[in-house]
Amino acid sequence: MPANLTPQYLEADAKFKQARSIPEKIKALEVMMAIIPKNKGTERLRGQLKSRMAKLKDELQKRPAVSKAEQVYNVKKEGAAQVVLLGLPNAGKSNLFTHLTHAISEVADYPFTTQKPIPGMMRF
Structure with a gap:
């Protein structure tokens, strides 16, 4: 037709x-x-x-994507869930993260201490 x-x-x-x-x-x-x-x-x-x-x-x-900056850190998907802690500077996110996961995270009195993602596994 x-x-x-x-x-x-x-x-x-x-x-x-x-x-x-x-x-x-x-x-x-x-x-x-x-x-x-x-x-x-x-x-x-x-x-x-x-x-x-x-x-x-x-x-x-x-096709491989041409990126201007290399990806600094890649968080592998595993476990029951992935959680991101967001909040104001000096609110205690790193302290909470350290106590819940027993992962080593720098905690200091000045803002923006944590610069990169830090993986941690919480037992439940």
């Missing part, structure tokens, strides 16, 4: 063909999916667009 594509779709297709980066191509495919008429004649074309978009998204995720 004929697809009967609109001029707007043909413009979006031209933008897709001109796109150089993967995010530009994905954006163009999303525009094409929004514009394409939904009828029996375009079912196959819609499927091709979806598969193309999925492949591009997978390729984008597989």
